[in-house]
Amino acid sequence: MSKIDITAAKYSGDRPTWKFFMSELKPKGKWLTPFNIISIPIMILGLILIVIRFWKGLGSITNLTQEVPWGLWIGFDVVTGVAFAGGAYVITFMVYILNMHKYHSIVRVVVLNGFLAYLFYAGALVLDLGRPWHVINPIIGNSFGTNSVLFLVAWHFLLYMIAQLIEFSPAVAEWLGARRALKILSGMTLVAVIFGITLSTLHQSGLGALYLMAKGKIHPLWYSEFIPILFFVSSIFAGLSMVIFEGSLSYKVFFQQISEKNQKSHHGIIHGLAKICALTMFAYFSLQVLIFIHGQNWSLLNTGMGRWFLLEMIGFVVVPMVLYFYSYRRNNIFLIKLASILTMLGIILNRLNVTIIGFNWDAAVRYVPSWMEIVVTLAVIFTEIWVFRWVVNRMPVLRELPFVVKKEKLITG
Numbered sequence: 001m002s003k004i005d006i007t008a009a010k011y012s013g014d015r016p017t018w019k020f021f022m023s024e025l026k027p028k029g030k031w032l033t034p035f036n037i038i039s040i041p042i043m044i045l046g047l048i049l050i051v052i053r054f055w056k057g058l059g060s061i062t063n064l065t066q067e068v069p070w071g072l073w074i075g076f077d078v079v080t081g082v083a084f085a086g087g088a089y090v091i092t093f094m095v096y097i098l099n100m101h102k103y104h105s106i107v108r109v110v111v112l113n114g115f116l117a118y119l120f121y122a123g124a125l126v127l128d129l130g131r132p133w134h135v136i137n138p139i140i141g142n143s144f145g146t147n148s149v150l151f152l153v154a155w156h157f158l159l160y161m162i163a164q165l166i167e168f169s170p171a172v173a174e175w176l177g178a179r180r181a182l183k184i185l186s187g188m189t190l191v192a193v194i195f196g197i198t199l200s201t202l203h204q205s206g207l208g209a210l211y212l213m214a215k216g217k218i219h220p221l222w223y224s225e226f227i228p229i230l231f232f233v234s235s236i237f238a239g240l241s242m243v244i245f246e247g248s249l250s251y252k253v254f255f256q257q258i259s260e261k262n263q264k265s266h267h268g269i270i271h272g273l274a275k276i277c278a279l280t281m282f283a284y285f286s287l288q289v290l291i292f293i294h295g296q297n298w299s300l301l302n303t304g305m306g307r308w309f310l311l312e313m314i315g316f317v318v319v320p321m322v323l324y325f326y327s328y329r330r331n332n333i334f335l336i337k338l339a340s341i342l343t344m345l346g347i348i349l350n351r352l353n354v355t356i357i358g359f360n361w362d363a364a365v366r367y368v369p370s371w372m373e374i375v376v377t378l379a380v381i382f383t384e385i386w387v388f389r390w391v392v393n394r395m396p397v398l399r400e401l402p403f404v405v406k407k408e409k410l411i412t413g
Contacts, residue, residue: 024394028394029393035385039385042375042378042379042382043379043383043386046375046376046378046380046382046383049061049372049375049376049379050376050379053127057130058128058130061372061373061376062370063370064367067360067363068360068367069130070128071356071369071373072356072369072373072374072377073125073127073128073373073376074125074128074355075352075354075355076348076351076352076377077120077121077124077125077377077380078121078124078125078207079207079351079354079355080348080351080352081117081120081121081124082117082121082203082204082207082235083204083231083234083235083238083239083351084238084239084242084344084347085117085118085121085239085242086114086200086204086236086240087110087239087240087242088110088111088114088115088164088196088200088239089114089196089197089200089201090236090240091103091106091240092107092193092196093193093197095107096189096190096193096194102265102268102269102272103269105262106243106247108396108398109246109247109250109392109397110243111164111167112168112171112388112391112392112397113242114164115161115164115167115168116384116387116388117384118157118160118161119161120383120384121380123380124377124380127376138150138153138154139151139154139155139158149206149209149210149213152202152203152206153206153207153210156199156200156203159199160196160199160200160203163192163193163196163199164192164196166188166189166192167189167192167193167196170182170185170186170189171397172395173185174395174396175394175395175396204231204232204235205229205232206228207231208227208229208231208232209228211223211227211354211355212225212227212228214359217359217360218354218358218359219305219353219359219361220295220297221292221297221300221305221306221358222309222350222353223358224291224295229287230284230287230288230291233283233287234284234347236276237276237277237280237281237343238343238347240273240276240280241277241339241340241347242340242344243273244270244277244336244337245340245341245344247266247269247270248270248337248340251266253389254398257392257399258398259399267333270333270336270337271331271333271336273336274324274328274339275324277321277324277339277340277343278324278325278328281317281321281343282321285313285317285318288317305358309353311349312346312350312353315346316342316345316349316350317346319342320339320340320342321339323335323336323338323339323342324336324343327339356369
């Protein structure tokens, strides 16, 4: 009996039993793996630090001040993390709007990754608030007003998470054996996708728009009135690079769950994404060059921050862009994966340059995140990976044909 048939046998009608839920909560696979050994202590320590943070306040574990209220949890967890989650709106646009069915097999895993990213990074956002119980204020417009960029970003975040949940919900319905719910939720998918794509393009640029108000605080090499556009364009190749990287890891870890057909198409998918990354990186680099020339910041290149800017542009934009072009022409999968890693490092560097490194760069006392902030960030990331692994091991995320679809094909065939 196959694994899918065993799962199907646990259902009674359209409602799963409590025994099924209890069995699904049990751990599967080996416990003593390198990842578990590293992640579990960090997650426990992170949980302790989070309790201390809510008990004694932000100052107890962070180096944030009144002058620097946004630090690592905003710059990395939120601003950088949302860029990496951009693969969800790009892939769904390619599949559902452009009808590029070649990428259909990765839609669910990409949407799941995007939803979890937004969910956990929204949690990290709450951690960064001095008074977390006021998190509702940006959503209702209190103290900020409905014309505030933060008001728009908050609503985009909330509605986009709901849209992604609807996009992924057919997989949950299949897992639960809820056939009627599956039919209804599948019919809502296209509307959720269109709504989600619109929201995502808006808040990707909206995050950049938040920093338009910090003209006197961000270094001239990173500040521009075109930050929203740069954030949006970079989210395309950032998200797709994450899809390549995460997809390559999932291919190895969850190989047994992937059908033979999808195993064969894996390299073709990565190859196609490399071309899109190369083109969008070329557009992004061209924009950066035009902005730099227009800003007349030539004299700043001979400074420490100028050399840091050149490192970002050449080492983590031009180099991976050339690698993407070359590897696409040569169909070199290894170089594509290498380019995805360099691109992700470049996005991290860019977002941190805007939010932390180049922010108040001339201040007498600079913000440096405490070790406790770093531990909490790692704990959030590891927890997200644990939840991702739990879902993939139980729900039809990578499996091509879950039992519900198989039964329906038998009935209609």
